[in-house]
Amino acid sequence: MMNRTSSTKSTSLSYSLRDVAFIALTGIFCGAIFFGTTVSYNFLSAGLAAIGLGPFANDILLGLWMIAGPLAAMLTRKVGASTLGELLGSFVEMVLGGQWGAATLISGLIQGVGNGLGFAMAGYKHFDKLGLLLSTITGTIITFGWSMINEGYAKYNLGFLILLFVVRLISIGFFSGVLVYWINKLVEKSGILNRD
Amino acid sequence: MNPSLKLGLVLIASFEIAFMQSIVANITIAALGLLYLLSKRVSLKKLLWLLLVPIIPVIGTWLSFYAHGTGDVFHSAWLLSTRIYAYIYLGGILTLTVSVEDLLGSLEQNCHIPTKFVYGTLGAFNFVPRVNQTVKQMKIAALMRGEVLHVWSPEIFFKSILVSLRWSDNLAQAMQSHGFSEYTKRSHYQTYSIPKWNWALAVILLICLQILAFGHFI
Structure with a gap:
């Protein structure tokens, strides 16, 4: 295995061709895992829709949609990696998944910026539990704000709104937080990224 | 139309749709998107598929606003469920008529993405x-x-x-x-340009969009 020291030596702002390809490939893998594993999504969605709880299908799985961003940030430790990872991921999704079109790019950008803000608040020094915790919080708040406008959440009654927020926080906290932490631990233990 | 310009227009429109409070505007955008796709001879099967795929989220959205909405629940329910179709047919304009190669190539040449x-x-x-x-x-x-x-x-x-x-x-x-370099200037076999009529059309479409956005339709 090639060592990747070149990417840690250069400033954290610059991306090499290899970094871009790596982030894009990770994004494609996340998409493939998502589509290949959750056949039950439509059943879940249909079941919840029938009892008037349709939006929960999205909120339960949102953390999984967003995983590419924090994963890219944790693995490359670069400024803006979360946004780039999420944007590339949503570009892939737009082209392959198809039906949501360019709206995917906008939500991808919002999700990436939302997660990235957490790492930025920690000064791009905490690619650990603290960074992930902050990115979970900022990610939830920012995507929820967008849902208030875009998906009309502002028109729900308060109780329903709070429930949606809590479900989204748990989903993002688990998939884009805890799961990313576990994955990163495996990566660090294996030493494949050759970081100090 | 030039792929980058098309992407820009679709992005602006998608962003504005999020703020629009008009069912008529949503349906108009969806219908215009559908007409465009028909004129580009996209297969009927694909267009029908676009209609059927989101049916579960659409029903889910409608029912949840009906059950848990505040204010005019019927307006919210129809607004948010027709919005999904506006997004879908608008998105189709880009994804069903432009290839990834063309889009990325145009982004490189017209928008100077590294x-x-x-x-x-x-x-x-x-x-x-x-x-x-x-x-x-x-x-x-x-x-x-x-x-x-x-x-x-x-x-x-x-x-x-x-x-x-x-x-x-x-x-x-x-x-x-194979000679790829991040820093040297590339020459291009396939070039993308933005003709004047593209810009003119883009401006007209944007004006129409603003009429829909600020026209106080129901």
Whole structure:
């Protein structure tokens, strides 16, 4: 295995061709895992829709949609990696998944910026539990704000709104937080990224 | 129309739709998108598929606003469920009529996105069939050891990262050994230009969009 020291030596702002390809490939893998594993999504969605709880299908799985961003940030430790990872991921999704079109790019950008803000608040020094915790919080708040406008959440009654927020926080906290932490631990233990 | 300009227009429209409070505007946008796709001879099967795929989220949205909305619940229910179709047919304008190569090529030449992003992404795209196959292989390999890899198992992501790391190394080396350089200026066989009528059309469409957005339709 090639060592990747070149990417840690250069400033954290610059991306090499290899970094871009790596982030894009990770994004494609996340998409493939998502589509290949959750056949039950439509059943879940249909079941919840029938009892008037349709939006929960999205909120339960949102953390999984967003995983590419924090994963890219944790693995490359670069400024803006979360946004780039999420944007590339949503570009892939737009082209392959198809039906949501360019709206995917906008939500991808919002999700990436939302997660990235957490790492930025920690000064791009905490690619650990603290960074992930902050990115979970900022990610939830920012995507929820967008849902208030875009998906009309502002028109729900308060109780329903709070429930949606809590479900989204748990989903993002688990998939884009805890799961990313576990994955990163495996990566660090294996030493494949050759970081100090 | 030039792919970058089309992307820009669709992005602006998608963004504005999020703020529009008019059912008529949503339906108009969806219908115009559908007409455009029909004029581009996109197959009827695909267009019908676009109509059917979101049916569950659409019904889900409608019912949840009806059950848990505040204020005029019927307006909210119809507004948010027709919005989904506005997004879908608007998105189709881009995804069903422009290829990835054209879009990325145009972004590079017209929007001056750095080549490493354009070709890095394009290179990664070519791995899509192999990515799907690899994910299946990883799951089957795990099953042979009696392990089931779920979407919440860190192992499946870890293995994906290993593969991504190897492929991205190989891809970057292969591209560089074929003369790819991040810093030198490239010449282009296929060039993308933005003719004047494109700009004129874009301005007209944007004006129409503002009429829909600020026209106080129901």
